Amino acid sequence: MSVQNSCDVVVVGGGHNGLVAAAYLARSGLSVLVLERLQEFGGAAVSVTPFEGLPARLSRYSYLVSLMPEQLMADLDLDVRLASRSTASFTPYVRDGRHGGLLVERPEGPATRESFRALTGSDDEYEAWVRFYDEVAGLAGVVAPTLMAPLPRASELSARVDTGVWRDVVERPLGEAVERRFADDTVRGVVATDALIGTFASLHEESLIQNRCFLYHLIGNGTGEWRVPVGGMGAVTRGLASAAAAAGADLRGGAEVTAVRPGPDGVEVEWRDGSGTHAVTAGRVLSNVAPWVLDGLLGVDRVAGDKPQGAQLKVNLLLDRLPRLRSGADPSVAFAGTLHLSEDYSQLERAYAEAAGGQVPSQLPGEVYCHSLTDDSILGELAGKAHTLTYFGLHAPAALFESDPAAKERALQRALASLNEHLAEPIEDCLARDAAGRPCLEAKVPQDIERDLAMPGGHIFHGDLAWPWLCDEAPAETPAQAWGVATDHPRVLVCGSGAVRGGAVSGLGGHNAAQAVLTEV
Numbered sequence: 001m002s003v004q005n006s007c008d009v010v011v012v013g014g015g016h017n018g019l020v021a022a023a024y025l026a027r028s029g030l031s032v033l034v035l036e037r038l039q040e041f042g043g044a045a046v047s048v049t050p051f052e053g054l055p056a057r058l059s060r061y062s063y064l065v066s067l068m069p070e071q072l073m074a075d076l077d078l079d080v081r082l083a084s085r086s087t088a089s090f091t092p093y094v095r096d097g098r099h100g101g102l103l104v105e106r107p108e109g110p111a112t113r114e115s116f117r118a119l120t121g122s123d124d125e126y127e128a129w130v131r132f133y134d135e136v137a138g139l140a141g142v143v144a145p146t147l148m149a150p151l152p153r154a155s156e157l158s159a160r161v162d163t164g165v166w167r168d169v170v171e172r173p174l175g176e177a178v179e180r181r182f183a184d185d186t187v188r189g190v191v192a193t194d195a196l197i198g199t200f201a202s203l204h205e206e207s208l209i210q211n212r213c214f215l216y217h218l219i220g221n222g223t224g225e226w227r228v229p230v231g232g233m234g235a236v237t238r239g240l241a242s243a244a245a246a247a248g249a250d251l252r253g254g255a256e257v258t259a260v261r262p263g264p265d266g267v268e269v270e271w272r273d274g275s276g277t278h279a280v281t282a283g284r285v286l287s288n289v290a291p292w293v294l295d296g297l298l299g300v301d302r303v304a305g306d307k308p309q310g311a312q313l314k315v316n317l318l319l320d321r322l323p324r325l326r327s328g329a330d331p332s333v334a335f336a337g338t339l340h341l342s343e344d345y346s347q348l349e350r351a352y353a354e355a356a357g358g359q360v361p362s363q364l365p366g367e368v369y370c371h372s373l374t375d376d377s378i379l380g381e382l383a384g385k386a387h388t389l390t391y392f393g394l395h396a397p398a399a400l401f402e403s404d405p406a407a408k409e410r411a412l413q414r415a416l417a418s419l420n421e422h423l424a425e426p427i428e429d430c431l432a433r434d435a436a437g438r439p440c441l442e443a444k445v446p447q448d449i450e451r452d453l454a455m456p457g458g459h460i461f462h463g464d465l466a467w468p469w470l471c472d473e474a475p476a477e478t479p480a481q482a483w484g485v486a487t488d489h490p491r492v493l494v495c496g497s498g499a500v501r502g503g504a505v506s507g508l509g510g511h512n513a514a515q516a517v518l519t520e521v
Contacts, residue, residue, distance in 0.1 A: 007033050007283075010286070012285060012297070014036030014241075015044065015288050016236060018510060019240035020495075024511060026244060030521070036255060048060045051440040052434040056378060056379050056386060057378045059234070062233050063390050064226040065504075066217070066225060066504065067508065069221060071148060078239045083230050084228075087337030088104040088105060089102075092422035099422065101325070103115040119184065125182060136169065137222075143469075144220070146468070147501055169211055174208075174214055179345075193340060193348070198460040199212075199464075200311035200395060201213075209465065212465040236505060252273070255278075258270050259299070260294070260492065266281045267284070268280070283491065285492045292457075293454060308461075308462065308464075312392060313412070314444040316389075318440035319427075323424070336370060338367050339368040341422070342365045342366065351394065351395040355395040355397055360411050360414065362414070364393050364414040366415055366418060369392075370387055370389055370390075372386070398447060398457050445458065460497075466500045470484075482516070483515055484499055485513040
């Protein structure tokens, strides 16, 4: 075993959070070594060209950005542009044999109100929609400015937020508020879906994991807007890697960490690469891998039942053309934002019950995004001749695919069926073909994500999301506790999605772990 010189900080895992931490720490003059198992940095935040012979770059796993603070991007001089989508959402529906679509513009205008009226027959639901999101915006406006500071106490925040919205979002299952505030099944579903992206739960789950997911989807930069990274998600990672390297961080790909051994005076990190096995001793280790994976590296006995379980079907497609809709809506409007499929409130709850009972949902709820309508640079020479499409399916827990080899194909076909129900032509007829003549479609279930990215159970958040604050009784005696990045070892901190404010492409885990280190050294 070759033993290298010591350094101030080792970052285990070169995903976007690890790169953020490395950039902040190296800019502050610390020696930083980043070890990434894969040859490419970025983790889930990468762009790929998955279809042979075609230049289109797809954001294979993570696909939109909301939570990354503008201040963080400015701090790191990040050369990345985030583009707003012209449509917030479009939800096709069938009522009394009539095909229609609920349009939510960005920003909302008369067409949005008219769309609600066409669906529901009055302005009542739209006015309830405006009231609800105005109240949620008040909550977001209080929480968002705290995300790059030590964790506030719950009581500090609740004192500054309307008691009704605090109750609805933080204290009681979200389903209660959705059912009380809205009457239409489709409108209820559009509100509820933000609570279920990457989260397997009923809207009435008493643990409130759905509420936490909902909050994270609405607080990004105080607006909750989800934007498209120009150049694809890989542009975010490349920008962060450049920032970290320019600051002096040592980035090593193809370096798989095999052990983390905390001691009284430092932490030994062992890894292997193509040249053999190596070790380094660091003053601090930041873990950008899931807490479950970190436990394994620390030699902690893990209970199989505690392993996270992801619950999504991700499908990437390349199309020759956007399909026509049965409603007659303009595809360039309908597909420009989030297109909701089989996501009526009753459908969401039924799909959860079926999946919890061990069955692929008979109607798989999901959402479709066409990034190339906002940023056609990802198409390369195909710009103007093709479009990307991303489908993210809900209520597809890993357990469904463990013992049934046909479940993945069944889930895929039900996802496509949920889209085809609203199309004037099958989506299959619109698929481009790769150089070998194969249709341009790839599907990923949680097992695929675990295999590709070592995310346990394919859980995109590394585990259940936490509230982005401290309960009033929680300790905050150390910088790591105060920033929400502590582990059982004072010299080992969490800097990824497993941090208190982790999850999504935000960089918050990396920023907050770096701040905890800088407070201590």
